[in-house]
Amino acid sequence: MDIKQIILLSVLYYWASSTALSLGVGYYTMYRPVIAGCLTGLVLGEPFTGMMAGAVVNIIYIDFVSTGGSLEGDQCLTAMIAALMAVLFGLSPVEASAAAYPFGFLGILIWKYRLNINSVFVKKYEKKFAEGMNPHIGIYDGLLPQLLLFIMSAAVILVTVFVTLLLRKFIINIKYVLFLAGIFLVFSSTWNILYKLQSKKGYLIFAMSLTTALLVNPSSYIIFLIVSAIILLLSNKKMKLILNSKDYETHGKNGKIRKRDLIYSWFVWMNFSHSCYSYERLQGMAFAHSMRNVFKRLYTGEEEIAGAIHRHSEIFNTEPNMGTPIHGYIISLEESKQKNKIADENTDDIMFIKKGMMGIAAGLGDSYTQVVLTPLFILMSVMLCFDNKFIMALVPVMILASVILIISYTGFMKGYYEGRNSLIERVNIVKNSRIKTYFPYIFSGILGVSLGKLLIIMFSGTSENLTIYITVGIISMVYTIVKIKRRN
């Protein structure tokens, strides 16, 4: 490895785990093991080897949901290290995933540390504001936290890469143990997610698709097409409504706010929603940041602008894509507040509405974008990888990213033009979504096929007999059940 590659990997890890500066979709693309593995492989000259390792890590992390930033291990770092070991040490994807697994816990430290350290920037911003300096929110929400995060990410990459290379001999020596540990991790993740889905039909579909995959090994390409067709069929008219953006007039309701102001505000939000994420304000600084250009349009005095932005820097937290009607609606309220010359002291109701709406949108959003859409599309990508259709495997991820963008953009516009009822409409659409209803079945089916394909790869790669797989399978099942029972 040379210095250029280490720098590139640092940038990749920073960019993927930061979720900033990627229009909000970095979290759904680069952060996911299958893509992070592919990009790491690309840096090292073997994108597909890396992607394969990433795909296995992705199975291990398939039940990953981040609600309010509570994570178990860092799947992105795990995937990057797994890809690195697969390329440099010639480990199989399963062995590499097991070897990289412990590193995930190092990555998670950054995330926890970040939630604390970002408060420093909040305090700095508050101090400058109190001194009447009209601080630029972009510096405290964007520049400084991102700079620090880059330094931290680069340090983590430096340390992990160094440790990995140092352990090279040891890792290669314990290959067989890693192989067993790898199958164990894959199996227990599978049992765990199946148990979580709590669907008896799901178990059956899983068993059937696993058997089918093992016996006939159907082309993942055809399965991808079938699943896409099912998803399209299930997206009822109401779902299309969420995606359809009406062609709104270019001028706002009162004339001052233009459509391009809304687009820019949305753009800032998408790029920085978690940039200065802290225990103290969560996404509060980002909300204020996204209002900056709006207030610059509404007010002329420097102090007035800074004051209005500051009002919106208090604690805020929502699902960044599903929750955008809040932003749109708040902008329309601020616009009429300015027009009707309502004093700042009487803005309690704006804040009350904002806080009331954010929790709802978070609950609704997490249970849809993170729990349904993401696992569905990412798992399809993983399945395609296990069939060596690496280029095709990028397609589901791109579809996912587009859907996320459309959901967030249309919400923003609807919130502004149609008001708060657009959030209720959104609630009903998501709740009645048939994709959500049938998710356990579709997901179990793809999971069965993916696991089957992975097992076929493993059979062909080693001389091990079936007994070892069955033994590990049973042990992992007992382990998972005991773990779940103890937790409850």
Place this chain on the structure above:
Amino acid sequence: MKKIALIRVDDRLMHGQVVVSWIPYLKVDEVLIIDDEYATDEFMTLLIKSAAPDNIKVHILSCRQALEYLNKDDEGTRILILLRNIEYIKKLLESNVKLNKINLGNLGSNPERKKYYNSVYLSDSELSILREISRQCEIEIKMLPGDEGKALE
């Protein structure tokens, strides 16, 4: 008297962590939101009720209404109480509502509040109320069911 599975104090009331993690974990069938402001706000009531999972009954009541409701006969349901205002817990205890555990989730910062632990910010008066309550029942700071909890000292 109704059976209460848990009381959670969280500024965001019914939000992602509650819907995705706490409700399935606690296996509750009823969520009671105690909040004087929300109880009179028609839009918020509609929004919260339409966002709740279908199999969960949601009530949004003022503190007074909630006391009446909780004193009704137990119909075998498990209730999760969500509130933002710590004083309500004191009122519940004063009316002899049985609470076994109080969970502190997210209490955001404001000028009166100081950081207590991670995402829990408390004002002096809130802290003294909580200390008083902690003599009667367990108070734990915990974001998600799987997290390690921290007891209030």
